[in-house]
Amino acid sequence: MRAVLQVFESYQKARVNFVQTVAELATRPQNIEALQNAGVMQLLRPLLLDNVPSIQQSAALALGRLANYNDELAEAVVSNEILPQLVYSLAEQNRFYKKAAAFVLRAVAKHSPQLAQAVVDSGALDALVGCLEEFDPGVKEAAAWALGYIARHNGELAQTVVDAGAVPLLVLCVQEPELTLKRISASALSDISKHSPELAQAVVDAGAVAYLAPLIQSPDGKLKRQVCACLAQVAKHSVDLAEVVVEAEVFPKILNLLKDMDVYVRKNAATAIREVAKHTPELAQLIVNAGGVGAMVDYVAEARGNARLPGIMTLGYISAFSETLALAVIVSKAIPPLVNAVVTEPEDHLKSAACWSLGQIGRHSPDHAKALADANVLPKLLAVLLHDSSSEDLKTKAKRALKSVIQKCVHLPALEPLLHDAPENILKYAVHQFAKVLPHDVAARRSFVTSGGLQKVLELQPEPGSKLADFVNAIKEVYPPEIVDYYSPNYSKQLLDMLDPNAAGE
Amino acid sequence: MEGGRLARQLAANKEAIITEYLHRTQLADDARERETAATVRIQASWRAHITRLLLAEWNGNALHVQRVYRGHVGRVLVSAARRERRIYWQRVYFSHCATSIQKWFRAYHSRRYKHNYYARKAYIAAVVGKSDSLRRELEQHLQAQVDEAIATQELKARSEVEALSAKLHHLVSTKTVAGIYNSPMHDGFLPTAFSIPVEQHLRNAIKPQLREDMRRSAKGKLMNTKPQLSLAPSEPYVSRDERRREHERASKLGFVAGNFNNSAKASGPFADAQLSIQAGLPYVDGNKLQLTRATNKSSWVSSKPFHTAVPSNKLLEGQ
Numbered sequence: 001m002r003a004v005l006q007v008f009e010s011y012q013k014a015r016v017n018f019v020q021t022v023a024e025l026a027t028r029p030q031n032i033e034a035l036q037n038a039g040v041m042q043l044l045r046p047l048l049l050d051n052v053p054s055i056q057q058s059a060a061l062a063l064g065r066l067a068n069y070n071d072e073l074a075e076a077v078v079s080n081e082i083l084p085q086l087v088y089s090l091a092e093q094n095r096f097y098k099k100a101a102a103f104v105l106r107a108v109a110k111h112s113p114q115l116a117q118a119v120v121d122s123g124a125l126d127a128l129v130g131c132l133e134e135f136d137p138g139v140k141e142a143a144a145w146a147l148g149y150i151a152r153h154n155g156e157l158a159q160t161v162v163d164a165g166a167v168p169l170l171v172l173c174v175q176e177p178e179l180t181l182k183r184i185s186a187s188a189l190s191d192i193s194k195h196s197p198e199l200a201q202a203v204v205d206a207g208a209v210a211y212l213a214p215l216i217q218s219p220d221g222k223l224k225r226q227v228c229a230c231l232a233q234v235a236k237h238s239v240d241l242a243e244v245v246v247e248a249e250v251f252p253k254i255l256n257l258l259k260d261m262d263v264y265v266r267k268n269a270a271t272a273i274r275e276v277a278k279h280t281p282e283l284a285q286l287i288v289n290a291g292g293v294g295a296m297v298d299y300v301a302e303a304r305g306n307a308r309l310p311g312i313m314t315l316g317y318i319s320a321f322s323e324t325l326a327l328a329v330i331v332s333k334a335i336p337p338l339v340n341a342v343v344t345e346p347e348d349h350l351k352s353a354a355c356w357s358l359g360q361i362g363r364h365s366p367d368h369a370k371a372l373a374d375a376n377v378l379p380k381l382l383a384v385l386l387h388d389s390s391s392e393d394l395k396t397k398a399k400r401a402l403k404s405v406i407q408k409c410v411h412l413p414a415l416e417p418l419l420h421d422a423p424e425n426i427l428k429y430a431v432h433q434f435a436k437v438l439p440h441d442v443a444a445r446r447s448f449v450t451s452g453g454l455q456k457v458l459e460l461q462p463e464p465g466s467k468l469a470d471f472v473n474a475i476k477e478v479y480p481p482e483i484v485d486y487y488s489p490n491y492s493k494q495l496l497d498m499l500d501p502n503a504a505g506e
Numbered sequence: 507m508e509g510g511r512l513a514r515q516l517a518a519n520k521e522a523i524i525t526e527y528l529h530r531t532q533l534a535d536d537a538r539e540r541e542t543a544a545t546v547r548i549q550a551s552w553r554a555h556i557t558r559l560l561l562a563e564w565n566g567n568a569l570h571v572q573r574v575y576r577g578h579v580g581r582v583l584v585s586a587a588r589r590e591r592r593i594y595w596q597r598v599y600f601s602h603c604a605t606s607i608q609k610w611f612r613a614y615h616s617r618r619y620k621h622n623y624y625a626r627k628a629y630i631a632a633v634v635g636k637s638d639s640l641r642r643e644l645e646q647h648l649q650a651q652v653d654e655a656i657a658t659q660e661l662k663a664r665s666e667v668e669a670l671s672a673k674l675h676h677l678v679s680t681k682t683v684a685g686i687y688n689s690p691m692h693d694g695f696l697p698t699a700f701s702i703p704v705e706q707h708l709r710n711a712i713k714p715q716l717r718e719d720m721r722r723s724a725k726g727k728l729m730n731t732k733p734q735l736s737l738a739p740s741e742p743y744v745s746r747d748e749r750r751r752e753h754e755r756a757s758k759l760g761f762v763a764g765n766f767n768n769s770a771k772a773s774g775p776f777a778d779a780q781l782s783i784q785a786g787l788p789y790v791d792g793n794k795l796q797l798t799r800a801t802n803k804s805s806w807v808s809s810k811p812f813h814t815a816v817p818s819n820k821l822l823e824g825q
Contacts, residue, residue, distance in 0.1 A: 020755075020756065054756070219654075252640070255640060255644070256643070256644060256647050258644065259644035259645065259647060259648040260648070260651065261648065261651050261652060261655065288633055289633065289636070290636070290640070291633070291636035291637040291638075291639065291640030291641075292637075292640075293633065293637055294634070294636075294637025294638060294640060294641050295637065295640055295641060295644055298641060298644075324626055324629065324630070327626070327630055328629075328630055328633045328634075331630050331633075331634055332633070332634060332637055
């Protein structure tokens with residue numbers, strides 16, 4: 001009898017040893033190739049059904065680590081039909097096993113939408129939502145994490161998560177005292193709400209915003225990151241959702257986060273502010289009245305790289321709405337950091353965002369355009385437009401910005417450098433402005449001649465009948481014909497030609 | 507009577523008178539033309555004179571009438587002109603006043619209903635002021651965060667040093683043997699932590715622990731009472747330390763999602779007890795030394811013959 005039991009006990013010891021060693025080896029990436037070649041997946045699968053709980057848990061843990069590493073192994077997990085077994089035991093077992101099983105589901109779901117769909121198809125959602133009602137915070141955390149990873153990929157998966165009734169439970173999890181649980185639930189809510197307005201509305205209807213908003217003031221950096229990201233994802237879809245976020249008294253507290261120690265907190269806070277500001281002038285004015293423009297200008301001046309983008313776009317959205325707001329943005333000294341972004345940022349999408357923002361600031365009135373011209377913005381926009389390595393999008397945005405600013409600019413000394421370098425489509429706007437201003441201003445006419453602008457304009461040979469030709473003619477009419485002839489490019493040749501027939505006649 | 511006298515005279519001189527008469531008549535006839543012409547001339551000049559006087563009077567009268575009339579007409583015109591002038595200047599004045607009023611009203615209306623430059627200017631100034639105050643607040647906020655982070659880091663470092671010093675008390679130097687942290691090779695510098703030599707830390711850190719131990723032994727409790735760990739089934743004798751190490755390793759493997767404390771059991775008599783992954787298995791007392799092997803009662807009586815060490819026959823039958 002004893003000998004028989006001995007055999008079983010030694011087998012059990014071997015299994016425990018195997019599974020714990022595999023779990024430990026799976027933490028190092030270099031071992032995973034070897035494990036995969038040794039066919040570890042097939043060996044671990046029956047161990048999930050072992051009658052010793054510790055072996056089950058360790059096997060689940062090992063599987064989770066393997067699936068976490070790359071999507072091939074996750075595919076193997078799915079194709080070996082391990083998921084239904086995990087889902088079944090998710091309802092039954094103790095909390096260590098639940099944590100490990102939720103870890104496996106999360107590791108499989110994170111790689112691609114198809115794998116996440118496979119996880120959903122195996123019926124994991126109801127089991128995970130059941131885990132969210134557990135007492136143990138670690139289990140809730142693992143379940144929330146898995147749900148977040150499933151919902152992250154696309155709207156349909158997020159809708160299935162919402163349909164399984166996860167959102168009210170996640171909102172309850174946000175209210176729990178454990179920091180990590182709060183973080184994960186906030187992250188899951190943000191992953192759910194980012195896809196569509198209906199999903200965001202579902203999250204808001206569960207009362208998430210009211211619980212997330214006070215968390216902005218928590219001392220934990222990672223929690224603040226997730227909360228700001230969630231508020232941004234909720235607010236971005238529509239005016240009503242943005243107003244819900246604002247009514248939760250998020251402003252002006254969220255402005256404090258623009259100077260947090262954690263760089264990602266700053267970035268997510270700037271994103272949230274951008275998503276609120278972009279909808280209506282009233283919301284933009286709310287931010288301006290709270291002093292947000294100065295803080296945002298500082299943020300754009302200090303941040304580098306992709307983190308700058310939300311700040312730049314916020315300034316653009318605020319200025320786009322009205323003259324007064326654009327004036328407030330100018331007076332808060334926003335132009336130098338934006339110009340800096342256009343010039344020094346290596347990535348094209350940041351440059352194009354900065355060009356767009358500058359265009360929104362300058363397009364309202366001559367005063368605004370003059371402010372931009374004084375900061376020497378126009379040559380820089382032109383340089384970006386003409387640069388070979390600029391992408392199409394960047395060139396389009398730079399061109400539109402230049403066009404809208406030039407059309408309002410009546411400060412002629414700023415427009416003169418453009419006459420020399422600009423391509424035809426920009427040139428016609430600049431020449432149009434000259435044609436508008438010169439008939440009325442004597443001093444400007446004089447300086448236009450002395451600075452060589454008239455010569456340059458006359459050197460253009462526009463096609464007759466085009467708008468450019470009309471503008472050039474309008475400018476010519478302003479001056480006496482002698483001056484026009486003097487500065488025409490072919491005049492000296494004409495004079496010499498006049499001389500020649502006479503000389504030939506004599 | 508005079509007539510009578512005249513008649514007598516006439517009768518006396520009748521002839522002379524007739525001749526005189528005829529003479530005179532002849533003279534008169536001769537001078538008649540000349541006299542007629544002269545008479546006409548005299549009459550003409552008299553008539554001229556009278557006419558001239560009349561004309562002069564008439565002229566004077568006409569002038570008078572005209573003068574009066576012209577004066578009248580002039581006065582009428584002047585009064586009309588004065589009226590016109592008055593009206594003109596009044597109109598100028600009123601227009602000026604009206605323009606002023608309109609100007610002020612238009613300014614007010616424009617400021618109120620279309621665009622108020624001063625309100626906008628004040629608004630921009632207020633926004634800039636608010637932005638500056640917010641910037642200052644944000645700076646303070648960041649500074650507070652940085653200070654807090656530095657303070658917690660320092661606290662953590664201090665507690666780490668304390669904990670390490672408590673454990674490394676065996677490295678303290680004695681009278682004869684210098685410890686590592688007090689080595690004579692450290693010429694000019696001594697290893698310090700928070701500007702106190704490490705030696706000092708080592709000496710000081712053990713004191714609280716000693717006090718604690720003495721207090722506990724004074725109360726009669728044993729040191730280091732920890733609940734028994736469960737033993738895996740079918741294990742032969744393995745020391746308790748080895749068991750504990752194995753348990754620690756196994757519990758580290760169980761870290762799936764962060765370090766959590768089971769809040770329900772955070773306090774209480776078994777606060778230190780962490781459920782091992784072997785929970786749920788039958789309890790085997792690890793402290794009991796397995797000094798005996800399993801026995802097989804059926805082999806107590808051997809089937810082989812029993813031989814003594816010394817052959818009994820040899821001893822008895824004389825060597």
